[in-house]
Every structure is written in structure tokens, then in C-alpha cells.
Amino acid sequence: MTKLTYERPVIQKLNTGTMNKFGSRTEYTPVTHIEGVSVKSLMADYGSPLFVISEPQIRRNYQSAVRAFKTRYPKVQFAWSYKTNYLNAVCNVFHQEGAWAEVVSIFEYQKAIKNGVPGNKIIFNGPDKSSDDLRTAINNHSLIHIDHFDELYMLIEIAQELKTKATIAIRVNMDTGIYPIWDRFGFNYENGQAWNAINKIMSAPELELHGLHCHIGTFMLSAGAYATAAWKLCDLAWNVKLKWNHMIQYLDLGGGFASANTLKGSYLQGSDIIPSTEDYADAIATTILNFGFKPDELPMLFLETGRSLIDDAGYLLGSVLATKRLSDGRRATIMDFGVNLLFTAFWYNHKISPAQEFSHHTEDMVLYGPLCMNIDCIRESINLPLLSKGDQVVVHRVGAYNMTQWMQFIQMRPNVVMVDAKQKVHLIRTKESIDTMLRYELVPEHLEQFKL
Amino acid sequence: MKLNKNIAVSDNGFIFNPLSGDSFSTNPIGQEVIRLMKEQKTKEEIVKTLAQKYNSEEANIEKDLVDFFQMLLSYQLISEHE
Amino acid sequence: MSKRKITVAVSGLNNIDSPGPGIPVIRGLKESSKFEVRIIGLSYENLEPGLYLHDLVDKSYSIPLPSSGMDSLLQRLAYINSIENLDVIIPNFDAELHSFIKLGPILKRDYGISSFMPDLETFESRHKSVLFEFGEKNEVKVPKSKMIFSPNEILAVGNSFGFPLVVKGKYYDASIAATPEQAINYFHKISAKWGLPIILQEFVSGNEVNVTAIGDGNGNCIGAVPMRKLYITDKGKAWAGISLLDDELIEITNRVIGNSKWRGGCELEFIKTNSGDYYLLEMNPRFPAWVYLAVGCGQNHPEALVAMALGEEVKPFESYQNGKLFVRYSFDQIVDLAEFEKISTLGEL
Known part of the structure; x- marks a missing residue:
């Protein structure tokens, strides 16, 4: 029997x-396959936990974002934001699709160069560029986006020393009606700092001002703020033309487009409230097109969107280690992945699906990670089927920032695989081992021996 | 293992405690456990019955059953469990 | 003339001491001279009184909370429609409107279910945080307001608006501050509870008057009935009110509904100052719980809404009776446990 x-x-x-059982039926629709590959077999072959990246999904996201902008504006170039996910395989999917590289440190810069990105197709952002970094960038004709006056003066000196010209843009921060204002990066628009920087640059023969850059925030839920940002950049470009008879070649509107993740504290689901790429594209393109540039003067539009292109291409697979009952009667479920891998659990309520069939009965529970640390909580409250030890789950939309901000803390980092369009699975980062970690450690001779 | 007096269980898995006025819902296995409890079965007997019928080990079932009884106790549906 | 038989799903069955508009809307529909309406109740909680009012609500279904996402709502509505064959849906909760507005075109296209709501842009344009701009655009006075993120901004705003000043939370809570110190105090209290931003609003003193209205989405106000509250509960809800003869208020309402091309029912809350000026304080994007007063005064707004949802042309109401009162009462229903069990375990009643 x-x-x-x-x-x-x-x-x-x-x-x-x-709450009733009709409340979350979609949450517990099991996810048994990712791009046609069985979740169970992925974990059997590569272990649990496991990051899975869908290559076809990256390409779909990229192509639809490019389409949204190119159908509205004639000159568009995307640059892949390395910090969002700088696994080489991921970067190269974007480069194959035509994205340049956008980096914020010499480490990321070197990654891009090693990936084969030509120096003049690297945008070098961020507040941390040493004089050596700048020399490298100048020699490679990279687009240097200046963040502060110290960098500006250092750059003039280096260019004089190298007897060459640097291709630059400045980062501008501004009030776009959203909070908080990201005024820690770049030069402020409203108080005239940006205009001062521009004038300093225009009077320095070593610097060629090609672009104006802004990045107004992250996870922006209002497309309208981008219209304001685009207008302010256009206004600066226009004034450069009037005063210096110099055309700004490109406007870089940065990134910050939201993904469909649900922010903590949001009542509605993220996917129900985020603007579409078309909404962002519309706000930006309409503003620049209507500003008054002649058709041949229209600047190139750069975009550095990261999160919205990669988030839903990444999954984290994991297993239940144990279930228990807390002192107040709540159910607690302990997973084999925690905030060490899922850094974004600090600000999202990640969607989590079971990887196998369950009945329609569900339970409210707290979801903890495996770390012996109180901060390791993945969801404070989630309604899921009656999970038991060994059951497997799929965490959705983890492609952005997790594989760069993850910590080697208590546990080591797991395998990352990529599924291609032909359902072939490729290992793109091997899991760490004790040897990986010990390679970087040195023990002084007098500490090598002990007796217990 | 004995359910408190007058606890009503319906076919839908709806449980009503007339003493406290609380109502509860339970899944089919929960209903089955309550039915076995009404037949005066001991914890061990319930574990055995379930292990014969379902694809799980006795140790696992026992662990879940202890948790279930703990909940019944906290909801005042039973008065004691070891 | 025989009445057209239709099935209408209505939410907001929470006819409690701070009632939802569902039951009043249903009463309007049941008294329709055009339609013979079968009512499908949509409930979020198992103790919404409307669930048990079987002479008004023919059948009820639980639906998922807006927080669980549009997908699960759509699935549930598709299931309900497969049994009930719905003609129209009237959502009545503020929190669910966003989802229903977004689902509206899908419900129409894939399931043939009509609704009558503003588009998302119009819906958002009357939000508390942008009401001042809404007022400028639609030519109605709105107390000046400013969103602030830091208490340092209070003094400058206070100098421009003058004291007293209303300090409001993003969603709820409002306090009147007589001095900058008080305003700073309220800033911290309210932001601790509801987060930032805080909205500072110019204080306007006078009498509160409200209007229940309905627009056709093409710039016509189909009906409007003004009311003043006569008795207020400790939750600030009207327990009794009286319809007013106020041509100026009707004219302002026509202008707001007309200019904004409002589609569907709404409630406009005004302050009438001692000098006779009207200030719009809030525009609620659905019928108020007292909408049945409009029916009692001769304007069946719920019926008009259903007719327009079904594509019929509806002529604006030309008059209403003033001096009609509504006096709310509470009523203890006796319910069998079996009914509660049914809605709790099966999600249908």
C-alpha cells in the first residue's frame, strides 16, 4: 500500500x-523550475544554498529597457553598473548586449579592463580615485566623472604632468522633490557649486568637459523626479553653450530605477506600484527633447541602471534546516541562507516560494538564517506552507547587490550558477572553502604552537 | 490524551470552544489527530497510526505531534500533556 | 418597464461604528428603478456586518488584502466571476482602489466586468501631499501646505503661513500648533509614528461641510449633494447630518469634478470660513459612508455609477431635497456559528 x-x-x-487563506495563494504556488531547469536538480548538483542567474532574463530585461529608451530618444547608451553585480559572466552578458561599463573603484575598473571593455567605454564614477587611478583612466581615455573639487584639482595637475587631456564629466546633485536628496555625491545644482565647477573646468585647457552626470537616488518610485533631473542637467548644458560656446556631448541620468521587490514598510506589493521602464524613459526623453536643443545638438543619453536590469534574473535557492516554536507561540523556520548572503533582506520583504507541492494550508512564521547572530532574520513575518526540515525554497529577485554585498561571516559563500538559453547550467563562481579563507592569513611564528 | 469537554469539530476542520468562545481551523491531519484523541488514543498510538498511513518516520511525527499538543494546550483545548 | 437584471460586486461591508460605504451603496442599488441587482459582497474580514445582512447581500466571498498583491486579487476575482458572472464591481475601500484601478482594464477585457473609477493619474492628483497643486489646477481654494523633512524647516513655513499651523502625518494624524515650539513637538510625535515627510498646512477656521458627488469622466458632474454633520462620534465620523441648500458649494463641486474630469464617486471635504470662503481639505476617491443621504434626497448616485459603468448615458441630476437628515443607528444581528464557520473556512457565505 x-x-x-x-x-x-x-x-x-x-x-x-x-487574514484568510485566500490572502496569499500566489505566494505558495511552487516554483519547481528556473528557465526550464529543475530546482531540485540544481541543488542536488551544486549544493544548498545556491545562487542561480538566468541569462535569458538578463537579455530580456536589457533589450526591453533599450527598446523603451531608443523608441523615445535617438541617442542612447547603457553602461552596466558593476557594483550591482560584478560577476564576470554577468558583466559579459551585458557587454555582449552592447552595454559599456560603469565602475566606482579601481577594483571594478580593473575587472572591466580584464573583461575586455575598451578603456574609452568605461565610465569611472565615485568619490574614491587615487592619483594612480586617475593616471590609468586618463591614459585609457576613460570617461572620468568628477565627484569633488579635490579630485578636480588633482586631475588638472595629473593631466599637466602627463601633457595630455582628460575626458571628463561632473556629477551633479540636486533637489528633484524626493527625499533624501543625495547631496553627498558630486556638486550641488541649486547653490551654484556645479556651475562653479563647470567654469573651473572650462577654463582649464587640460580638461575636456564631455558630459554631465546625476544619480538622484535609489529605488525611485516616482518617474517624475527624473524629468526634474533631466531638466536641470539640460539647463546646465544650455548655459555651457551660451557662456562657453561648447556643446555638452552627453547627459548621464544614472540609475535608481526600482525593481519589483517590495520595500519593507510598503503596504502594497512592489510589483503593483513601481513605474515601468517606459514611464522613466518617457519622463527623461520628453524633457530633453522639449528643452530646445537643435536636432544635431541633442546630447547622447547615458543610463547606468543596475537593479532593474538584474534583480529578477537572480534567485537564491535554499533549504529548511529546522522549524521551531518561539516563546510567544509563533512558528520559526530556520533556513540555510541568511543575511550573510541575502544582504537585501535588510530592506526588502523578499518573495519566497516553496520549491515543491504543498496543500493549501499555510502558517505565519518568522524566517531566520543559519547564523548564530540575532540580526539574521530574513522575513519578520511571512505566510508560507507547512515547511519541514529539508524542504526547499526559492527566493526571488536577488540579482542586484547580493552577489557583491554578501559577507563571508560565519559561513562561506556558496556556488553561483548561470542558466543559459539552452537550459545549460554553468558554474560561474565556485563556493569558498576553508583553503580560500586561509590563503590570506598569516600566523606569527611564536603563535604557531600551543598545548591544551 | 483528552480533549476538553464540549469542543466541537466540524468536517471543514473548524473547531469551536464554547467555554472560551474561540474558534480555530485545522488541516486534515490535525482533524485526524483530534478524532483519534476523541477515541481516547494515547500519543504513542496516534504516532503509530499516522506512521502507518503517511510517508514519514515515527520520530518526525512524534516531534510534530508534541508541537501540536503544545498548541492545543495553549489554546485551552486540552488541559495537560506530558 | 421591466428592470434589467445585473450582478454587482461591492466591497466595504464593514458597517461598523466607523462604517465603510458598501452597505449604503447596496441600499441605493437595491432601490434602483432601472436595475434588478443581485449583490455579491466582497469581504476582507469574517466579521464585516454586511456578510450577514442577507436581505441586502445575496452572496459573499472573502478576497485577499491589497497587501498580498494584484495577482492574487485578480485570481480570486476570476474565480468569483466564474460562478457569479459579474457585470460591475464597485470597490469602496481607500486602500484597495490602487489595485482595482490598475486591474480595471484587465477585468473589462478578460472577464467583461465593468467598473467606474478615475484613472491612476487623476486618482493620484488629489493625494494629500499634492492637494494644493490639485486646487490650483482645478480652481478651488486649498489651504497652503508644504511637505517637510526636518524640524528646521518649520520656522520658515510658519513665517509664511502664519500660526496656528496644522501639522499632519503622511497618512494619518493632524495637530494644531499655536507656536513654533509646539509645531516642533508635533513634528517629532507624528514622524515617530508615521515617518516622514510631515505636512505643514495653513490653518483655516470655519465650519466643515461635505459633498458626495459623482463625475462621468468627461468633465460632467452627474450629481452632488452637500451635507453638514450634526452629530459626530468620538472617531470624528458623522452619526447624523443634514442636506444643505448651497448653490455656491454645488458650483465649486461642479468645477472640481468638471476640471479634473473625475470618473466615479467621491467625497469632497470643505471648510467654510466665517467670511464665506470654501477651502477644500480633502477629496476622498470613493463614495462616503453617508452616500445613502443622496439617495434619500432624490439622487441615486450608486445607480448612476452602475449605469455609467455599463456604458449608458446618464443625465446630470438637476435637483435634490435639502433639509433631509440621516440619523445612523446600530443594530445587533443574531448570527449562527455555522455562518461564521462557513465564511472562515470556505471563504464564501
């Missing part, structure tokens, strides 16, 4: 019924 599928007995008090 075949035995019936076991599910643990569960009883729940009906609290005058705020």
Missing part, C-alpha cells in the same frame, strides 16, 4: 479573520 503524503498537523486561531 502506498502511503499518503505527510503534512504536519496544524491548528490556528481564527482572529476574527483579518
